[in-house]
Amino acid sequence: MQHDTLSDALSSINNAARQDRTHAKVSPTSNLIKNVLLKLQEEEYIGVFELIEDGKGGKFKVEVESALNKCEPIKPNFFVGSDEYTKWAKRYLPAQGFGKIIVTTPEGVLTHDEAVEKNVGGKLLGYVY
Numbered sequence: 001m002q003h004d005t006l007s008d009a010l011s012s013i014n015n016a017a018r019q020d021r022t023h024a025k026v027s028p029t030s031n032l033i034k035n036v037l038l039k040l041q042e043e044e045y046i047g048v049f050e051l052i053e054d055g056k057g058g059k060f061k062v063e064v065e066s067a068l069n070k071c072e073p074i075k076p077n078f079f080v081g082s083d084e085y086t087k088w089a090k091r092y093l094p095a096q097g098f099g100k101i102i103v104t105t106p107e108g109v110l111t112h113d114e115a116v117e118k119n120v121g122g123k124l125l126g127y128v129y
Contacts (some may be wrong), residue, residue, distance in 0.1 A: 099129025
């Protein structure tokens, strides 16, 4: 029984990267996971991904890039204001300007840099570098 599908998805991608595999399978699917994968693809941490329908909620087949060092969820999901992203980036990212925190906001799924630029707060989902 899965309780947090986003955590499972990010952990699957992280495990595949650590084992030098080229692909990871993420199941089940959801719109939130799809939007997070699109953001990771936009930031070039993963390659293409495709939806595979299996009649049980579907799976994403994700191409893992070599640029990915770590991809993990943030637990618990903290709510942060638009002026607090620097504090959280210092906590989760190894260096300034290296890596991204993934945030869900009223504007959609964004990186912390985009959220600061748009001046919106949100809920921390995970980080990647």
